[in-house]
Amino acid sequence: MKEHKANLHKDTLAIHAGQSPDPTTGAIMTPIYQTSTYVQDGPGIHKGFEYSRTHNPTRFALERNLAALEGAKYGLCFSSGCAAMSTAIHSFKSGDHILCCDDVYGGTYRLFTKVFPQMGVETTFADFSSIQNIEKLTKSNTKLIWIETPTNPLLKLIDIEKVSAFAKTKGIKVLVDNTFMSPYLQNPLSLGADLVLHSTTKYIGGHSDVVGGFIGTSDEELHKILQFNQNAIGAIPSPLDCFLGLRSTKTLHVRMQRHSENGKALATWLESHPQIEKVTYPGLKSHPQYDLAKRQMKDSGGMITFVIKGGMDKAKKFLSRLNIFACAESLGGVESLIEHPGLMTHAGIPADIRAKLGIVDGLIRVSVGIENIDDLKADIDQALKG
Numbered sequence: 001m002k003e004h005k006a007n008l009h010k011d012t013l014a015i016h017a018g019q020s021p022d023p024t025t026g027a028i029m030t031p032i033y034q035t036s037t038y039v040q041d042g043p044g045i046h047k048g049f050e051y052s053r054t055h056n057p058t059r060f061a062l063e064r065n066l067a068a069l070e071g072a073k074y075g076l077c078f079s080s081g082c083a084a085m086s087t088a089i090h091s092f093k094s095g096d097h098i099l100c101c102d103d104v105y106g107g108t109y110r111l112f113t114k115v116f117p118q119m120g121v122e123t124t125f126a127d128f129s130s131i132q133n134i135e136k137l138t139k140s141n142t143k144l145i146w147i148e149t150p151t152n153p154l155l156k157l158i159d160i161e162k163v164s165a166f167a168k169t170k171g172i173k174v175l176v177d178n179t180f181m182s183p184y185l186q187n188p189l190s191l192g193a194d195l196v197l198h199s200t201t202k203y204i205g206g207h208s209d210v211v212g213g214f215i216g217t218s219d220e221e222l223h224k225i226l227q228f229n230q231n232a233i234g235a236i237p238s239p240l241d242c243f244l245g246l247r248s249t250k251t252l253h254v255r256m257q258r259h260s261e262n263g264k265a266l267a268t269w270l271e272s273h274p275q276i277e278k279v280t281y282p283g284l285k286s287h288p289q290y291d292l293a294k295r296q297m298k299d300s301g302g303m304i305t306f307v308i309k310g311g312m313d314k315a316k317k318f319l320s321r322l323n324i325f326a327c328a329e330s331l332g333g334v335e336s337l338i339e340h341p342g343l344m345t346h347a348g349i350p351a352d353i354r355a356k357l358g359i360v361d362g363l364i365r366v367s368v369g370i371e372n373i374d375d376l377k378a379d380i381d382q383a384l385k386g
């Protein structure tokens with residue numbers, strides 16, 4: 001396999017990294033190696049491929065491609081974002097402590113509060129906007145700081161560079177869930193994080209047709225542990241899903257540019273709409289961490305949250321009146337999705353915690369697609385009038 005050159009730009013890496021024409025036929029697309037096993041010439045005499053949970057050429061190509069896009073030396077793919085998270089946490093042991101930012105995907109919260117405690121791994125949730133807060137909650141057994149930035153669903157930002165610098169002084173590892181940004185808009189490893197994670201179901205897949213996960217690192221020791229766990233636990237993606245991932249990353253840069261363009265235009269328009277109480281988008285000057293967004297992110301992406309005037313009743317009516325926006329969980333696809341975090345993606349978080357965080361009854365989350373922006377505005381406008 002041709003190795004990608006370190007000095008190539010992301011737009012080129014997206015299309016080429018980790019892939020080379022099929023040596024048998026010259027096929028430009030990496031084939032779907034839909035096989036469970038590989039024939040050996042004799043016991044232990046093989047071509048480097050033994051069994052597909054451990055070795056699969058289609059998966060390896062996607063792992064190399066995503067690693068290159070994140071500037072990671074190593075990459076591993078999983079059957080979902082949650083499978084990637086679970087595999088990462090299996091690298092820790094009973095008695096270990098994790099510090100996690102207080103606003104995360106509902107499924108992440110569920111794993112940290114319902115599943116990992118059964119393994120003896122405890123998590124404290126905290127507001128990561130101040131290092132003093134992190135410092136105060138760090139314990140002698142804290143082994144990992146878990147960051148989502150921008151957070152899901154409130155789009156708060158966390159300073160990856162600052163948190164990573166603090167963690168290094170304490171020998172604590174930092175993992176960044178980079179799902180909302182994609183490797184095109186933000187690269188946590190370059191800011192000092194040890195691990196970067198994605199639900200590839202979202203922007204990396206980009207077409208709402210695959211569920212998957214990814215973890216990248218440049219730390220060989222961490223990679224070896226994760227690779228061992230990936231094989232031992234076995235939550236690997238299918239060869240077809242990996243092929244779809246490779247097909248998708250070829251347009252990641254173009255899609256992310258358009259998501260960001262539409263995101264900015266829609267957020268700006270929403271901000272001046274009389275029926276909207278508040279808009280949160282990292283690309284708006286009104287975002288309290290606008291300066292950090294400029295520093296840490298290449299562009300602002302396609303995720304917007306807003307609070308509709310009129311609370312729950314109005315929110316439900318609005319969501320049922322939309323024609324182009326699909327009311328659905330998930331995000332990052334070419335089609336615009338919209339949802340109510342309190343009733344959908346974050347319903348599993350206790351109501352008092354949701355209220356404290358600001359996940360209010362009128363909160364709506366938008367994943368802006370790459371459709372025509374005027375059509376998107378008109379759809380929201382007519383739904384708000386109902």
Ligand code: P1T
Nearest residue numbers: 080081082105179199201212329330345
């Ligand atoms: O759905 P899955 O591929 O397992 O990924 C989980 C996950 C991990 N991290 C973040 C930041 C996520 O947003 C998700 C999944 N999120 C949704 C399904 C959602 O609608 O927010």
